[in-house]
Amino acid sequence: REVYIVGAYETKHGILKDKTIRQMITEAGNGAIRDAGIDRKEIQALYMGNYNGNIFNRQNTMAALATTALGMQHAASMRVEGACASGGIAFRQGFMAVASGMYDAVMVMGVEKMNVPLDEVPLEEQLHGAQAGVDYIYEGGLGMNGSTMFALFANRHMYEYGTTRKQLAMVAEKNKYHGSLNPYAQKRKPVTLEKILKSPIIASPFSTQEVSLVSDGAAAVILTTKEKAKELRTDGKLVKVIGSGHGGGSFTVAVRESATSMPATVNAANEAFEMAGISREDIDVVECHDCFSFTEIMNIEDLGFVEKGKGGPFTEEGHTRLGGKLPVNTSGGLSAKGHPIGCTGTGQIVEMTFQLRDEAEDRQVKGAEFALTHVLGGPGAVSTVHILQRGE
Amino acid sequence: REVYIVGAYETKHGILKDKTIRQMITEAGNGAIRDAGIDRKEIQALYMGNYNGNIFNRQNTMAALATTALGMQHAASMRVEGACASGGIAFRQGFMAVASGMYDAVMVMGVEKMNVPLDEVPLEEQLHGAQAGVDYIYEGGLGMNGSTMFALFANRHMYEYGTTRKQLAMVAEKNKYHGSLNPYAQKRKPVTLEKILKSPIIASPFSTQEVSLVSDGAAAVILTTKEKAKELRTDGKLVKVIGSGHGGGSFTVAVRESATSMPATVNAANEAFEMAGISREDIDVVECHDCFSFTEIMNIEDLGFVEKGKGGPFTEEGHTRLGGKLPVNTSGGLSAKGHPIGCTGTGQIVEMTFQLRDEAEDRQVKGAEFALTHVLGGPGAVSTVHILQRGE
Numbered sequence: 001r002e003v004y005i006v007g008a009y010e011t012k013h014g015i016l017k018d019k020t021i022r023q024m025i026t027e028a029g030n031g032a033i034r035d036a037g038i039d040r041k042e043i044q045a046l047y048m049g050n051y052n053g054n055i056f057n058r059q060n061t062m063a064a065l066a067t068t069a070l071g072m073q074h075a076a077s078m079r080v081e082g083a084c085a086s087g088g089i090a091f092r093q094g095f096m097a098v099a100s101g102m103y104d105a106v107m108v109m110g111v112e113k114m115n116v117p118l119d120e121v122p123l124e125e126q127l128h129g130a131q132a133g134v135d136y137i138y139e140g141g142l143g144m145n146g147s148t149m150f151a152l153f154a155n156r157h158m159y160e161y162g163t164t165r166k167q168l169a170m171v172a173e174k175n176k177y178h179g180s181l182n183p184y185a186q187k188r189k190p191v192t193l194e195k196i197l198k199s200p201i202i203a204s205p206f207s208t209q210e211v212s213l214v215s216d217g218a219a220a221v222i223l224t225t226k227e228k229a230k231e232l233r234t235d236g237k238l239v240k241v242i243g244s245g246h247g248g249g250s251f252t253v254a255v256r257e258s259a260t261s262m263p264a265t266v267n268a269a270n271e272a273f274e275m276a277g278i279s280r281e282d283i284d285v286v287e288c289h290d291c292f293s294f295t296e297i298m299n300i301e302d303l304g305f306v307e308k309g310k311g312g313p314f315t316e317e318g319h320t321r322l323g324g325k326l327p328v329n330t331s332g333g334l335s336a337k338g339h340p341i342g343c344t345g346t347g348q349i350v351e352m353t354f355q356l357r358d359e360a361e362d363r364q365v366k367g368a369e370f371a372l373t374h375v376l377g378g379p380g381a382v383s384t385v386h387i388l389q390r391g392e
Numbered sequence: 393r394e395v396y397i398v399g400a401y402e403t404k405h406g407i408l409k410d411k412t413i414r415q416m417i418t419e420a421g422n423g424a425i426r427d428a429g430i431d432r433k434e435i436q437a438l439y440m441g442n443y444n445g446n447i448f449n450r451q452n453t454m455a456a457l458a459t460t461a462l463g464m465q466h467a468a469s470m471r472v473e474g475a476c477a478s479g480g481i482a483f484r485q486g487f488m489a490v491a492s493g494m495y496d497a498v499m500v501m502g503v504e505k506m507n508v509p510l511d512e513v514p515l516e517e518q519l520h521g522a523q524a525g526v527d528y529i530y531e532g533g534l535g536m537n538g539s540t541m542f543a544l545f546a547n548r549h550m551y552e553y554g555t556t557r558k559q560l561a562m563v564a565e566k567n568k569y570h571g572s573l574n575p576y577a578q579k580r581k582p583v584t585l586e587k588i589l590k591s592p593i594i595a596s597p598f599s600t601q602e603v604s605l606v607s608d609g610a611a612a613v614i615l616t617t618k619e620k621a622k623e624l625r626t627d628g629k630l631v632k633v634i635g636s637g638h639g640g641g642s643f644t645v646a647v648r649e650s651a652t653s654m655p656a657t658v659n660a661a662n663e664a665f666e667m668a669g670i671s672r673e674d675i676d677v678v679e680c681h682d683c684f685s686f687t688e689i690m691n692i693e694d695l696g697f698v699e700k701g702k703g704g705p706f707t708e709e710g711h712t713r714l715g716g717k718l719p720v721n722t723s724g725g726l727s728a729k730g731h732p733i734g735c736t737g738t739g740q741i742v743e744m745t746f747q748l749r750d751e752a753e754d755r756q757v758k759g760a761e762f763a764l765t766h767v768l769g770g771p772g773a774v775s776t777v778h779i780l781q782r783g784e
Binding site: 101377 | 466
């Protein structure tokens, strides 16, 4: 059956020194409940994306903590984890629960508090946590990490398709500009292309301006049936979930067939579009996983918006900028809005809900009717794609 | 639509010093695939229960590691976590995925490797990981842990209902006897009631013989449709999942309404029995969460097998022993089979599958037709209940 988003809320992303993870959870959860106007007793389950709470915050089982903190301990709770895709997987599980008829109203939340004092959680432990999202035995334990892996992919893409250093930097420049328009973003200052190109390289070809941020943040949405959605949203601001896809790919980079395409994304997108029954051309606005500048270029290709190898030129021509053919990462994306890992996938849904309700203010894509969100977890091992439609 | 278990496998539980977590995963996954006789390409998703891999094994995103290690990286992967209920939640998600028609064949796996060398993962980090399953800010960080919390509940139950120290110890004696019959169990020696009662107390009223073990282990099952199950299992050994429930309760002990009953279990059991359409009297064998001797007594009450307060006498009368009215924890349970946290809920399903296929050897409950499994996560914050039926 049909599934609607009736409530959406996210905290500002950033270095939230004055907020515990519990405070972030209650702010996001209560915000979504208030936005939906739903009685919290009616929420039957909570699906939470969280990557690393048991290291960063000494706290596992975060979904049960949240139901208790939100006064809805009757709800069935579960935390899901799939590295940077955690918040997207949580949303998919919540969608499936309502679509299948198992529950009538659920909350999906994503949360991560990554900026924690070194005297509380020693640096080495934090690094172990951050590294644990790649294959530890074969790769992570030998020093490979997200930056070096995605740098390999980027170099190969440049070699195979002639993608340029400037095209990569233009992704970052655009997203930082978008972020400057987003009050929820961690970084609000635009950065010039020149500055990006001159910034120190951290893993060639990426400069320090082309990587995702280390962020704190929480986001929550409430999903329910069409009937209940119409009853709750008397303002008529309905957002419908029309497609959901979840793809898989190799977790171990060494055994991957391609370094320039992620089957996880390709398959998730195909699954979501098939369910939605619309075409790529119908999409008006996209949030996709720009963990590095290059990743956005690969993603818009894998999602099927442009041919393989054409992501660089498409970006250079300005089509992915606000006002362009296909605005991508109007929120500022992971490089400006921020990347609180478990939160990211759910935060994308919040941003797209704002877009489809005409609430995105300075970054509004006029009249957007169809929106797509995409996250990638592990170095391409998991991907989820969701397609949302402005409701009747 | 109807959901069947067509493959089941678990590793021996114990201190598996010679096995990496990847080896445990491949042993369990390949074992279940072999048992089902299914082509791994047909498995569309993996739901994995794992609690603390990113501390114990420096490895997060374990579900994606598993799909890759098992040569099924095409599959959508997700890890779920809900403390000690993780493996039960994973099973429920896999069940929902097939029941709803989203997938035709999925694998559910639970895994945990808890015995790791202190020179690889320092004791303090391991303790942080173990403690992270209770509310850290309000309780865990102040020194409360699983033992002290369940000891509080046990004392209150003894006060309210006259449950005796001997009745508690009889749970442990029974489960250790059952474990002595189970080749998969960590502890294979029966322990006398006298020895249990004389063992050192670790949190009154619990002696060292009445707590769950620190275990390594992995378990996997394969779920599919009725049609596919009949095609695969030419031996006719079919097991059908007829009920699934997932309940919630307070994660924070201080705000709980009762110390002697867990609403999470009561609600999960009601949901599962309603779906199954059978009554408590129909159940022939039970695996339930005996993280402490007392917990089994509380659980058989909360599951509705006996009246509140009657769990002690029911145990004392021998009804829960092999050969009794309602054999409970024929595997040896958490106190003898072992408690590899994320594995436990899935391992229970494997044990019950063996029972319903007449493969439980010395611990076989003759002609068992209906089986129930139950796990409890966090100090009562999450519970799942599943009901299985010997197939047509």
